[in-house]
Amino acid sequence: xxxxxxxxxxxxxxxxxxxxxxxxxxxxxxxxxxxxxxxxxxxxxxxxxxxxxxxxxxxxxxxxxxxxxxxxxxxxxxxxxxxxxxxxxxxxxxxxxxxxxxxxxxxxxxxxxxxxxxxxxxxxxxxxxxxxxxxxxxxxxxxxxxxxxxxxxxxxxxxxxxxxxxxxxxxxxxxxxxxxxxxxxxxxxxxxxxxxxxxxxxxxxxxxxxxxxxxxxxxxxxxxxxxxxxxxxxxxxxxxxxxxxxxxxxxxxxxxxxxxxxxxxxxxxx
Ligand SMILES: O=C(O)[C@H](O)[C@@H](O)[C@H](O)[C@H](O)COP(=O)(O)O
Numbered sequence: 001x002x003x004x005x006x007x008x009x010x011x012x013x014x015x016x017x018x019x020x021x022x023x024x025x026x027x028x029x030x031x032x033x034x035x036x037x038x039x040x041x042x043x044x045x046x047x048x049x050x051x052x053x054x055x056x057x058x059x060x061x062x063x064x065x066x067x068x069x070x071x072x073x074x075x076x077x078x079x080x081x082x083x084x085x086x087x088x089x090x091x092x093x094x095x096x097x098x099x100x101x102x103x104x105x106x107x108x109x110x111x112x113x114x115x116x117x118x119x120x121x122x123x124x125x126x127x128x129x130x131x132x133x134x135x136x137x138x139x140x141x142x143x144x145x146x147x148x149x150x151x152x153x154x155x156x157x158x159x160x161x162x163x164x165x166x167x168x169x170x171x172x173x174x175x176x177x178x179x180x181x182x183x184x185x186x187x188x189x190x191x192x193x194x195x196x197x198x199x200x201x202x203x204x205x206x207x208x209x210x211x212x213x214x215x216x217x218x219x220x221x222x223x224x225x226x227x228x229x230x231x232x233x234x235x236x237x238x239x240x241x242x243x244x245x246x247x248x249x250x251x252x253x254x255x256x257x258x259x260x261x262x263x264x265x266x267x268x269x270x
Contacts, residue, residue, distance in 0.1 A: 029223035037070035045081035060106035061168035068113035094206035095128035138193030165215035173243030177206035218250035225261035232265040
């Protein structure tokens with residue numbers, strides 16, 4: 001069931017030349033993950049039809065990884081569109097600053113859920129550094145990742161094209177590793193180090209909101225009634241300092257992809 005922005009979302013959430021968010025609601029988390037997986041396959045295939053390659057920014061968290069698991073399942077099904085995974089660049093919106101191979105790493109979970117199964121070439125998997133690598137801390141790791149982004153960007157720009165950037169959201173409104181009241185909310189740098197995160201593990205590396213909002217499309221995939229108040233606040237004009245997910249706005253589209261629980265506090269339609 002898709003709702004147009006006017007139905008549920010304050011029209012003034014359009015931001016300059018950026019369209020207001022749109023909202024899609026699925027009955028439950030499982031059908032949400034499958035619907036997002038199918039939409040993501042179609043979107044990546046469409047990007048490849050135009051550009052020859054596609055780029056996706058992955059997120060961590062239960063729903064974000066469930067989407068990847070469903071995509072792996074789709075790869076085995078006769079689906080309308082197919083993605084040439086050898087021509088997909090994979091980036092991350094955030095990463096836990098823990099040792100390589102640690103099961104908490106978003107990269108490890110994504111490799112297990114999808115990447116190892118579909119054969120994305122190593123040079124196209126752009127992981128954020130682990131804590132036991134060449135960088136002594138998250139600041140150095142963040143600076144390095146910003147350099148990787150700049151190296152992949154068009155001449156004179158600092159960020160490559162992101163066709164779809166996936167995000168989750170916590171019950172208090174964090175997205176990626178940008179938490180309420182954190183200096184990261186207003187940090188203009190493309191990649192930031194984050195410490196003392198309320199959600200363990202405490203030390204992370206995250207794209208900043210400006211980098212997130214450089215994406216062509218940003219998809220916030222959110223499930224669970226415990227997140228409904230933050231979803232409603234984000235879609236009715238909350239400040240990003242209070243609800244960081246409220247500060248997300250893709251260039252061409254911002255899609256809130258919800259299950260019924262996460263949508264349950266949205267203003268009545270009409
Ligand atoms: O690394 C992380 O933890 C994620 O990037 C984080 O932003 C996550 O997406 C949300 O916390 C939602 O997580 P759940 O889907 O598990 O609730």
